[in-house]
Structures are given as C-alpha cells and as structure tokens.
Amino acid sequence: MHAHACFPGCCIYRIFYLFKSRTVRVVKTIKKNLKKYLRHKAGPEQISAVSRLIPRSVLLKTQRDNLIRQVRYCAEKSAYYREQFAEHGIDPLKVRGIEDLAAIETPNKAVVERPYDFVCCPPQIAFETTGTKGRNKKIFFTNGEVNRATSHIALSFTLYGLTPADRFVNSYNFSFWVPGVLHQKACEKFEAFCLPASKVAPAEIYDRLEFYKINVLMGYPSLLVRLTEMADANKRIPMKAVLCSSEPLPERLREYMQEVWGCKVYMGYGGTEYCGGAGGECVHQNGYHLNEMDQIVEIKDPDENGVGEILLTTLNRECMPLIRYNIGDLGRMTTERCKCGLPTARIMEIAGRRDEKATIGSMDFLPVKAFDELLGHVPQVTGDFQLKAYWEGRYQIMELFYESDAADQDQVQKAIVASMKEHSPDIYKNYMLDMYKFRMTCVPPRSLRGDNVKLNRWVDIRR
Ligand SMILES: [Zn+2]
Structure with a gap:
C-alpha cells in the first residue's frame, strides 16, 4: 500500500476502507485517482471530488463485512457478548447485518460494572469518561486502535485544507480523558507542529500564540470562547482554523469565534467509547460525518423529529468491542448525501443527554x-x-x-x-x-x- 506522506504508516485507503472492496470496478478507478490525487497534494476539493464517485452501497457492503467479522470475534473472545448471544439465542455465525442483533442492547451499566468481561486481548492503554467517582467508564484499547483513530483526525485536517506547515495548539485535557492524547498523536501523524497545552487557564495559551506562530486552535468550546474574548479585547491573532468538540457550541458563539479569528470553526462529535472521534463536520459545517467503516451508529426509537438514543456498534476493535452500546447521547441522523460529496451518514444534531448527564466547562459529569x-x-x-x-x-x-x-x-x-x-x-x-x-x-x-x-x-x- 502506498502511504501518503501526511499519513506515515496509515494508508489513506484504510480510512476510505471501501476501496478494499474487491468486486466493484468503479472502486478501482477511484483508487487509481485517489492515489494520483494524494501523490500531489490532497485537499478538500480533491477528496470531495473523489468522494462523489463513491456509491453509498459500496460503503455499506464493507461495513457489513466488518460487522460479520467483529461479531465472530466477540463470540470467540468477549465473555460478555458470548453470554449475550447465548441469552438471546443469537448464532454469531448467522449474523449478516445489524438487524440480526436487534435483541441486544448494551447498557452503560454493564461497562461500568464489568469492564473486564468486555476485554478481548491484553489492553495497552485506557481512557476514562470523566465524571463522579465510581461512575466513570474505563475503556481499554490497543495502541493499534488508538493509532487508527488518530488517522481519522489527521484525515480531517486534510479535509479542512490544513497542511503539515500549520502550527497547532492542543488545549484538550490529557488526564485520563481521550481527546488530549489523540489530538497530539494526530498532529504527530500529520507531521505538523503541535503545542501540548492541555487544559490550562486561557491566558496561558493566549500569551503563547504569537511566540509559537500558532494558526490552528484545538480544544473545548468553553475554553476557546474565553480565549476568543481575550483576543477580541487585546489583539486579534488570525487563525486558519479552529477545531473543537466535546461540548455544545451555540451557533451565535461559533459566529463570534469565526469573526474574531477570521476563520472557520469546525465541530467534532466523539467520546471515549468511540475512541475519540465518532465524526466531524466538513467544510459545509452541516452535521457530523460519521466514520462508518469503524462503527455503526443507530438511532433507537426515533421520535417524530427523528431524535432518539444513539447506539454504537464498533466494527474494527480488538480490545473492547461494543455491540449496540447505548452511549447516552440523543441525536438525529441523515443518510442524505452532503454537498461535500462524502458518502457517509451524518449526525445532524446532538439533542442532549439521557440520564441527566451533562457536559459543561469541558467536562462530562x-x-x-x-x-x-x-x-x-x-x-x-x-x-x-x-x-x-x-x-x-x-x-x-x-x-x-x-x-x-x-x-x-x-x-x-x-x-x-x-x-x-x-x-x-x-x-x-x-x-x-x-x-x-x-x-x-x-x-x-x-x-x-x-x-x-x-x-x-x-x-x-x-x-
Ligand atoms: Zn459534508
């Protein structure tokens, strides 16, 4: 496999996994073109142009293949899911699609109480959801899984038109939580400069922006809004992009930030169980494009507006796979093709949390x-x-x-x-x-x- 310079060790084909599909001729053409695009410089336009050629059916076929493999793996390695398959009379060898797993729903509680029953191989790293003592979930991963997740973040940098010459500041929390480490590794993969600020007082970051020639801000909305006010009151330092996630960001605040920094502000949606990013906005800022090669996201019992609880099924996890896991978020989804051309489904809004859980001031609790x-x-x-x-x-x-x-x-x-x-x-x-x-x-x-x-x-x- 030919790896693009921006993604050492991570071929872009892994991200656009569908190109592995063996049967569809059109995929070969796409693959050839993609290689050509990437050898030169892939940017949002190129990826968008290639994406337009990808039929959603190809993506879904690969997703299905991955699911079949993941379910068989769970049957073999996961004590929890072996028990679930038996209890619900599911023959893992006969599972052909997510619909065959409708009887299973993994509650939050199971992961809190029996984390090791989900673990299928020796873990190499763990992240926790922050929260009240005893209730935070501990999710285990292999380094390979984390590496793969960071590739997706690095890919999103390309989608936003960023290059390795850009200079990032990472103000995500590094303590037990997933985003700090992942964004740092993503920048490493992207071969760009990245200052690991972690979560500190916004003034500490503001005072360093010029010295380090930072032009991309990454962090929680609540911290970045404070930083924006500082720039507004003192000196506006132009940025190329602002990337944030983990908290709701009202549209009017996004507009304010965009005005002060003179660039677009992109939101991502993710969480510890997703191993970071579940999906992110494209340049059109209209919903979170889901990574459907690595996960199936379902909306359970949607109401008349299409809003329901989000269920996550992982497709390529080896350490702690999850099947129809109730992540605790409420959301709405669409499979309508986005203007950017990416064939993925999009989460159009996160409508809140079930179980009185809240994210405020960059923490989940x-x-x-x-x-x-x-x-x-x-x-x-x-x-x-x-x-x-x-x-x-x-x-x-x-x-x-x-x-x-x-x-x-x-x-x-x-x-x-x-x-x-x-x-x-x-x-x-x-x-x-x-x-x-x-x-x-x-x-x-x-x-x-x-x-x-x-x-x-x-x-x-x-x-
Ligand atoms: Zn899009």
Whole structure:
C-alpha cells in the first residue's frame, strides 16, 4: 500500500476502507485517482471530488463485512457478548447485518460494572469518561486502535485544507480523558507542529500564540470562547482554523469565534467509547460525518423529529468491542448525501443527554449526583436543590438553587464551595478556570419541592 506522506504508516485507503472492496470496478478507478490525487497534494476539493464517485452501497457492503467479522470475534473472545448471544439465542455465525442483533442492547451499566468481561486481548492503554467517582467508564484499547483513530483526525485536517506547515495548539485535557492524547498523536501523524497545552487557564495559551506562530486552535468550546474574548479585547491573532468538540457550541458563539479569528470553526462529535472521534463536520459545517467503516451508529426509537438514543456498534476493535452500546447521547441522523460529496451518514444534531448527564466547562459529569454528594456535606442546607445550566452572553452559567434558612448565607455559600473543592475537585477546577460561572441562589426550605411534585433537579436550557 502506498502511504501518503501526511499519513506515515496509515494508508489513506484504510480510512476510505471501501476501496478494499474487491468486486466493484468503479472502486478501482477511484483508487487509481485517489492515489494520483494524494501523490500531489490532497485537499478538500480533491477528496470531495473523489468522494462523489463513491456509491453509498459500496460503503455499506464493507461495513457489513466488518460487522460479520467483529461479531465472530466477540463470540470467540468477549465473555460478555458470548453470554449475550447465548441469552438471546443469537448464532454469531448467522449474523449478516445489524438487524440480526436487534435483541441486544448494551447498557452503560454493564461497562461500568464489568469492564473486564468486555476485554478481548491484553489492553495497552485506557481512557476514562470523566465524571463522579465510581461512575466513570474505563475503556481499554490497543495502541493499534488508538493509532487508527488518530488517522481519522489527521484525515480531517486534510479535509479542512490544513497542511503539515500549520502550527497547532492542543488545549484538550490529557488526564485520563481521550481527546488530549489523540489530538497530539494526530498532529504527530500529520507531521505538523503541535503545542501540548492541555487544559490550562486561557491566558496561558493566549500569551503563547504569537511566540509559537500558532494558526490552528484545538480544544473545548468553553475554553476557546474565553480565549476568543481575550483576543477580541487585546489583539486579534488570525487563525486558519479552529477545531473543537466535546461540548455544545451555540451557533451565535461559533459566529463570534469565526469573526474574531477570521476563520472557520469546525465541530467534532466523539467520546471515549468511540475512541475519540465518532465524526466531524466538513467544510459545509452541516452535521457530523460519521466514520462508518469503524462503527455503526443507530438511532433507537426515533421520535417524530427523528431524535432518539444513539447506539454504537464498533466494527474494527480488538480490545473492547461494543455491540449496540447505548452511549447516552440523543441525536438525529441523515443518510442524505452532503454537498461535500462524502458518502457517509451524518449526525445532524446532538439533542442532549439521557440520564441527566451533562457536559459543561469541558467536562462530562452527572450534575445531580455530584451535587447530591457535595451538598450532603453542608449541614445548613436541606439537600433539595435545582441546578440550571444556561448561556448568558458568552458565558455558560450553572446556577444552584438550594434551600436554607440559615441567617448568614455568605457562610453557607462558602461551605458549598469548600465542599465542592473537597468532594468534586473536577467541578471545582473548571469553576476556578473560569470555564463557567457558578451562581448560588438561596430559597426557603421545602419551596423547591411542592407536595407530591417530583423535583426536577437538573434543568439544561443551553440550546
Ligand atoms: Zn459534508
């Protein structure tokens, strides 16, 4: 296989896996052309031109072949899925498509409680979903899997018209979480300069932009919005692209960022279980193109707007394959061909989280559980509370309504912050880094929960 200079060790054919399809003649032509394009300089136009020639049926056929292989592998190696196949009377050798696996749905809980039953070979690296102690999932990978995932990110750089001459800053978190490491490795693969900033105060990054001649920003929206304000207030430093993921970014904030940096802001959608990116926007910024060679994404029981829970089936995992795994996101999907020509399905929106899980200030957490715990250590409050997340101008606000009749509310609020610092260091850290504004509002005891009314403790009105 001929590997493009930008992707040492990773042939672009691996990404456009469909070119492996042995039967379809048109694929050979595409392959030949692609090679030609890549020998020169592949950019969004070239990839787009080639993509237009790829029928979706070819992609789906390869996806099906991969699924058949993955299911057989699970039957052989995965204790959890062996048990599931037996329980639901599924003969893994007879599985021909995802429809044959309809009886299986892997709950979040199974991965939290029995992670090692999913592991099929010696793991080489693990990433966790961040969150409240004990509830975060631990997902294992081989280095090969991580390597493959980084190729996809590197490919997306090409799709955005970036080149190895561009200079990146990586402000994703490196602690246990997947995006920091993956983006760093992707830049390595892309052979571009990349400053590993990790998640730090935005000023630390801003002060280095000119020195390192950074022209591509990567990180969480909440951090990048702060950085944008800094550039807006001090000096606007032109960028070539801003790449972000992991948190919702309202359209008006995207427009603001695009105006200040003078470039496009691209969003990605991913997560630990996806091994980073599930998909990303193309230059048309209209939905997340899914990587359908490595995963099948389904929308379970869509409502009248097409929104439903997202189920993930991995297709090329060797360490911890997942079948119809309920990732906890709600989304809407389309298979309509995008203007860019890529034949993949797209997730058009992530409509929120099931199970009260939230991403705020660049962290994933269960706000209700976290505040339940930290308020439990504050004697002056009743324990009933309501948390509201919303945008105010360019800030995400997390407002806590708590019940207390203590005379000195300053004292109570200090105790709440102290408890946050001690019992929810993640939340505290993000608060200190100015990722969001935390507000506290005292209400009289028993006012939040009227008689027989179920208290809605988490209200997310950020979109
Ligand atoms: Zn597109």
